[in-house]
Amino acid sequence: xxxxxxxxxxxxxxxxxxxxxxxxxxxxxxxxxxxxxxxxxxxxxxxxxxxxxxxxxxxxxxxxxxxxxxxxxxxxxxxxxxxxxxxxxxxxxxxxxxxxxxxxxxxxxxxxx
Amino acid sequence: xxxxxxxxxxxxxxxxxxxxxxxxxxxxxxxxxxxxxxxxxxxxxxxxxxxxxxxxxxxxxxxxxxxxxxxxxxxxxxxxxxxxxxxxxxxxxxxxxxxxxxxxxxxxxxxxx
Numbered sequence: 001x002x003x004x005x006x007x008x009x010x011x012x013x014x015x016x017x018x019x020x021x022x023x024x025x026x027x028x029x030x031x032x033x034x035x036x037x038x039x040x041x042x043x044x045x046x047x048x049x050x051x052x053x054x055x056x057x058x059x060x061x062x063x064x065x066x067x068x069x070x071x072x073x074x075x076x077x078x079x080x081x082x083x084x085x086x087x088x089x090x091x092x093x094x095x096x097x098x099x100x101x102x103x104x105x106x107x108x109x110x111x112x113x
Numbered sequence: 114x115x116x117x118x119x120x121x122x123x124x125x126x127x128x129x130x131x132x133x134x135x136x137x138x139x140x141x142x143x144x145x146x147x148x149x150x151x152x153x154x155x156x157x158x159x160x161x162x163x164x165x166x167x168x169x170x171x172x173x174x175x176x177x178x179x180x181x182x183x184x185x186x187x188x189x190x191x192x193x194x195x196x197x198x199x200x201x202x203x204x205x206x207x208x209x210x211x212x213x214x215x216x217x218x219x220x221x222x223x224x225x226x
Contacts, residue, residue: 031212042203042216043157050212090157101147102214104157 003027004105006091012111013081021076021108023091032074033102034066035090043090049074078110086112115140117206119217126194127225134189134220136178136204146187147205147214148178157203163187174198196226 004025013019023032031050035043046060049068063085065077078085088109092102120135138144148160161172168180178189187204204217 040219040221042218045213048212055212092157101159101162103159104149106156 004091004093004103006089006105006108008108009106010109010111012113013078014113015083016080019078019081019110021078021089021091021110023074023076023105024072025074025091025093025103026072027093027095027103028071029093029095029103030071031094031096032068033090033092033094034074034076035092036085037088037090037107046076081110081112083112086110115206115208115215117204117215117217119202119204119220121220122218123221123223125223125225128196129193132189132191132194132198132222134202134204134222136187136189136217138185138187138204138206138215140185140206140208140215142208144206144208146178146180147207148172148176148187148189149203149205150200151203151219152200160189160202194222194224196224198222199224 007022033048034046036046037043045057047066048055063079067075088107090107091105094100094102116139118137146163149157150160151157160176161170161178163170163180171177176191178187180187201219201221203219205214207214
């Protein structure tokens with residue numbers, strides 16, 4: 001089935017140790033999004049790509065970076081994770097910006113030791 | 114600034130009870146409206162959406178929502194809930210001119226068997 005796949009489902013890293021989360025999609029959607037979701041809160045948009053056009057939300061910390069090497073894959077890099085970065089990270093896609101619903105992956109739960 | 118308000122953070126109902134979850138948004142222009150559901154341990158799934166046309170929208174699993182433009186509301190309803198409806202429900206809105214989804218804080222629904 002066409003879907004949004006995130007790996008790994010659970011990631012544990014040490015304070016300050018760089019970590020990369022990955023997302024792939026078989027939907028051939030133009031737009032990919034990364035969200036951070038903390039417990040009992042709504043998802044918070046970090047970035048999105050429209051094709052290769054990268055868009056960073058104004059309040060996304062510099063510690064967070066993203067790469068989209070091709071249509072199917074998108075990566076979230078956290079350069080120096082702090083305790084406050086422990087959260088669920090969600091990848092989503094949509095076929096076009098704005099008017100189409102977003103399709104979400106299962107998420108990666110990141111824990112910081 | 115655009116915002117979405119979900120009136121109840123926690124709702125507890127017995128099976129077969131009727132459900133209505135409130136959602137109000139603040140934006141004067143044309144919007145797309147969504148309800149997403151997140152079952153325990155699962156990813157966000159689209160429950161239903163409104164883009165245009167009939168303001169009464171039917172979604173999956175017997176849910177429906179009514180867009181009332183004059184009240185800036187998009188309330189979610191289900192006539193008879195089941196234990197399996199236990200989940201967190203998020204209302205989200207985006208302006209037609211904008212890619213960004215504005216999320217409500219979510220409502221945790223617990224159905225007692």
